[in-house]
Amino acid sequence: MKISSISGGVTAPAGFQAACCAAGIKYKGRVDMAMLCSAEPCAVAGVFTSNVVKAAPVVWDRNIVQNVKRAQAVVVNAGIANAATGPAGMATCEQTAAHAAKALGIPAQYVLLGSTGVIGPVLPMDRIAAGIDAMAGALSDTAEAGTAASRAIMTTDTVNKECAVRFELPAANGAGTVTVTLGGMSKGSGMIHPNMCTMLAYLTTDCAIDQALMQRAVEDVVKDTFNMISVDGDTSTNDTLLVLANGRAGNAPICEEGEGYAQFREALFTVCRTLAIKMAGDGEGATRLMEMRVYNMDTKENARKLARSVIASSLVKAMVFGRDANCGRILCAMGYAGVDFDPAVIELYLLGREQTLCFYRDGCVQAFDEDAALAILSEKEVRFGCDMRMGDQEATAWGCDLTYDYVKINGDYRS
Amino acid sequence: MKISSISGGVTAPAGFQAACCAAGIKYKGRVDMAMLCSAEPCAVAGVFTSNVVKAAPVVWDRNIVQNVKRAQAVVVNAGIANAATGPAGMATCEQTAAHAAKALGIPAQYVLLGSTGVIGPVLPMDRIAAGIDAMAGALSDTAEAGTAASRAIMTTDTVNKECAVRFELPAANGAGTVTVTLGGMSKGSGMIHPNMCTMLAYLTTDCAIDQALMQRAVEDVVKDTFNMISVDGDTSTNDTLLVLANGRAGNAPICEEGEGYAQFREALFTVCRTLAIKMAGDGEGATRLMEMRVYNMDTKENARKLARSVIASSLVKAMVFGRDANCGRILCAMGYAGVDFDPAVIELYLLGREQTLCFYRDGCVQAFDEDAALAILSEKEVRFGCDMRMGDQEATAWGCDLTYDYVKINGDYRS
Numbered sequence: 001m002k003i004s005s006i007s008g009g010v011t012a013p014a015g016f017q018a019a020c021c022a023a024g025i026k027y028k029g030r031v032d033m034a035m036l037c038s039a040e041p042c043a044v045a046g047v048f049t050s051n052v053v054k055a056a057p058v059v060w061d062r063n064i065v066q067n068v069k070r071a072q073a074v075v076v077n078a079g080i081a082n083a084a085t086g087p088a089g090m091a092t093c094e095q096t097a098a099h100a101a102k103a104l105g106i107p108a109q110y111v112l113l114g115s116t117g118v119i120g121p122v123l124p125m126d127r128i129a130a131g132i133d134a135m136a137g138a139l140s141d142t143a144e145a146g147t148a149a150s151r152a153i154m155t156t157d158t159v160n161k162e163c164a165v166r167f168e169l170p171a172a173n174g175a176g177t178v179t180v181t182l183g184g185m186s187k188g189s190g191m192i193h194p195n196m197c198t199m200l201a202y203l204t205t206d207c208a209i210d211q212a213l214m215q216r217a218v219e220d221v222v223k224d225t226f227n228m229i230s231v232d233g234d235t236s237t238n239d240t241l242l243v244l245a246n247g248r249a250g251n252a253p254i255c256e257e258g259e260g261y262a263q264f265r266e267a268l269f270t271v272c273r274t275l276a277i278k279m280a281g282d283g284e285g286a287t288r289l290m291e292m293r294v295y296n297m298d299t300k301e302n303a304r305k306l307a308r309s310v311i312a313s314s315l316v317k318a319m320v321f322g323r324d325a326n327c328g329r330i331l332c333a334m335g336y337a338g339v340d341f342d343p344a345v346i347e348l349y350l351l352g353r354e355q356t357l358c359f360y361r362d363g364c365v366q367a368f369d370e371d372a373a374l375a376i377l378s379e380k381e382v383r384f385g386c387d388m389r390m391g392d393q394e395a396t397a398w399g400c401d402l403t404y405d406y407v408k409i410n411g412d413y414r415s
Numbered sequence: 416m417k418i419s420s421i422s423g424g425v426t427a428p429a430g431f432q433a434a435c436c437a438a439g440i441k442y443k444g445r446v447d448m449a450m451l452c453s454a455e456p457c458a459v460a461g462v463f464t465s466n467v468v469k470a471a472p473v474v475w476d477r478n479i480v481q482n483v484k485r486a487q488a489v490v491v492n493a494g495i496a497n498a499a500t501g502p503a504g505m506a507t508c509e510q511t512a513a514h515a516a517k518a519l520g521i522p523a524q525y526v527l528l529g530s531t532g533v534i535g536p537v538l539p540m541d542r543i544a545a546g547i548d549a550m551a552g553a554l555s556d557t558a559e560a561g562t563a564a565s566r567a568i569m570t571t572d573t574v575n576k577e578c579a580v581r582f583e584l585p586a587a588n589g590a591g592t593v594t595v596t597l598g599g600m601s602k603g604s605g606m607i608h609p610n611m612c613t614m615l616a617y618l619t620t621d622c623a624i625d626q627a628l629m630q631r632a633v634e635d636v637v638k639d640t641f642n643m644i645s646v647d648g649d650t651s652t653n654d655t656l657l658v659l660a661n662g663r664a665g666n667a668p669i670c671e672e673g674e675g676y677a678q679f680r681e682a683l684f685t686v687c688r689t690l691a692i693k694m695a696g697d698g699e700g701a702t703r704l705m706e707m708r709v710y711n712m713d714t715k716e717n718a719r720k721l722a723r724s725v726i727a728s729s730l731v732k733a734m735v736f737g738r739d740a741n742c743g744r745i746l747c748a749m750g751y752a753g754v755d756f757d758p759a760v761i762e763l764y765l766l767g768r769e770q771t772l773c774f775y776r777d778g779c780v781q782a783f784d785e786d787a788a789l790a791i792l793s794e795k796e797v798r799f800g801c802d803m804r805m806g807d808q809e810a811t812a813w814g815c816d817l818t819y820d821y822v823k824i825n826g827d828y829r830s
Binding site: 050051052053054081083084085086087088089118119120121190191193232233234235236237312313314315318319321322324326327328329331332333334335336337339340341343344360362363364365402403404406407408409410411 | 465466467468469496498499500501502503504533534535536605606608647648649650651652727728729730733734736737739741742743744746747748749750751752754755756758759775777778779780817818819821822823824825826
């Protein structure tokens with residue numbers, strides 16, 4: 001099974017165009033709207049926030065994924081979340097979709113929506129409509145158009161996030177194989193503690209695949225990708241992951257779980273994992289990516305819980321910022337993860353690029369070389385590992401350090 | 416039922432003495448050990464951390480509470496947590512208790528222990544022993560001795576925490592009533608997200624009460640006091656709440672749930688609530704106390720979950736620090752509390768000392784007077800309220816703002 005990383009993002013697969021514009025929704029002088037459009041209707045899969053309070057576009061998109069099951073375009077804005085906006089928020093969804101449908105010549109129920117930003121305000125429909133008109137006339141399948149779209153959906157993100165992969169599948173006409181491409185973009189910097197999904201992530205593929213099977217793959221893959229990152233423990237009202245598949249690659253449609261499905265799932269996993277790690281490393285105020293690997297655990301779900309608990313701990317996050325090897329905090333965070341284990345048998349490690357330090361074993365914090373620990377904690381990506389010695393299951397979670405800038409950004413985000 | 420607040424702490428009840436000393440365990444030139452001693456054996460009740468990783472003194476104390484059920488003294492040190500210390504940690508517990516028992520002329524199994532500080536290091540037994548000897552000769556029942564003990568157990572706390580109350584109970588000899596006193600002290604500034612209990616809290620009373628009944632009262636009262644505060648979401652390995660009752664007041668012993676028990680429970684609630692709020696307001700780096708009241712909820716437990724979720728949210732905490740009325744974050748934090756509710760019917764309020772602002776109603780963030788909101792958010796104690804409109808149950812949780820200083824303190828705590 002060979003998955004190759006390639007450059008590009010949402011426009012890498014055949015038949016997808018993107019555009020963006022500065023609609024003036026909240027930010028001055030920057031692009032703040034993006035549009036994706038497929039040359040033909042796509043199978044669509046998606047997962048959404050588990051927050052009881054769901055933003056209007058989440059309600060809108062969920063209906064399309066669950067009932068319409070097909071889509072052709074996505075319209076996204078940054079600056080205003082369209083959350084806690086009541087009936088007015090749903091009305092702007094309907095109007096936005098209707099306007100985009102008209103501009104693109106497609107059914108309104110094929111238009112997916114996404115919003116990110118401040119909770120509360122209602123979207124300015126006139127600017128949204130003008131933005132849609134501008135973007136509909138500027139759609140392009142170039143890599144630059146995809147990259148520009150990934151920038152347009154940023155809020156407090158410091159870098160845009162996109163990636164794409166290629167793999168081979170048997171051709172629909174039986175003559176050898178065809179190349180299938182899967183690309184994606186995402187944003188997310190604060191309010192990141194996805195549960196069922198992440199902030200905003202849009203994936204496109206030219207793969208031909210059954211909608212229900214793609215939905216299964218998405219629900220499976222998010223468990224070890226977007227659901228394994230945390231910036232601040234806050235699960236947003238707007239978390240959305242959507243995957244659109246238009247079938248343009250010409251592969252024999254994937255209609256059952258077999259080798260083709262496994263290939264697709266692996267490609268999906270690669271793109272989701274790459275985007276998730278980029279989001280964790282670009283958490284608000286973050287200076288470093290933090291990774292926690294839990295292995296030899298009894299069940300996968302318990303391994304996930306332990307890894308997530310560590311990367312979400314404020315004390316561990318502050319410790320990584322301060323490069324202080326106060327490793328008892330990691331043990332403590334595992335202890336309140338809601339998972340049973342014997343502290344006397346597990347072993348904890350600092351996993352450096354060039355060396356591994358054991359700092360906890362036999363129920364005791366171990367003496368270790370402080371200089372070596374400082375060197376590992378000073379790496380751009382800080383990795384911790386825990387051998388649970390309880391089985392053969394593993395999980396990895398990603399987060400970031402807690403910094404002065406996180407407080408600064410979030411002490412005054414609205415203004 | 417009349418509970419009067421009085422000055423003092425652990426030495427306010429009859430028959431309790433306290434002492435402290437600078438044992439040089441970690442901090443230089445400050446008191447870092449405390450001792451409490453009762454003139455006679457006490458009934459003892461307690462609750463401890465739910466963290467799977469339990470510090471050695473937690474294991475030691477839990478055995479006394481569950482099996483011995485009586486105690487006469489408490490020895491506490493700050494600077495080193497005696498957690499993740501394995502068999503060596505338990506050995507220091509045995510040695511500490513034995514040494515204190517000899518110095519005080521009581522059984523070793525009547526000596527409770529407490530430690531707070533860095534996880535990992537083993538306690539220096541020679542300094543602990545010398546500290547015990549010094550304190551055993553300096554025990555005093557003055558208010559000053561109690562206050563000094565409450566200072567000795569501080570780590571990153573900026574103020575000591577103590578309080579005491581008085582109430583009347585029928586006399587044991589049938590002649591009218593006697594005055595019963597309940598006092599306490601606590602410490603806790605970081606790693607504060609108690610679950611079953613809080614960091615370290617020691618309460619003393621001269622009430623005569625059945626041990627099992629007192630244990631019931633403690634387990635009941637923590638749910639709405641220590642378990643309703645959070646500084647950073649991290650449940651410590653050392654959380655301990657102990658209550659010692661020596662019966663010196665001469666009341667008719669409380670042996671069943673009746674009016675006397677209700678009085679005692681109310682006094683216990685008052686002391687625990689006061690200490691818990693002091694801890695929340697003195698969270699690491701905190702500049703302001705934050706309070707979240709959830710009312711008209713279907714069940715008490717759901718009300719607690721909602722209130723806790725809001726005060727534990729990093730985004731809400733940063734918002735309070737920044738005095739920014741980004742109130743959608745409160746709604747968002749309620750949404751991921753794991754409790755079902757209808758966002759369209761609840762109402763959210765900013766509860767100022769002099770005015771109340773509704774900022775969310777009918778599913779929408781409301782327009783509000785920004786100057787008035789800023790004034791409320793600038794108060795020393797910031798209060799939020801939510802009318803769930805689902806029933807008649809309520810709960811309140813307390814936390815603090817997230818500041819630059821939290822990051823500073825925890826980026827470099829060990830050194």
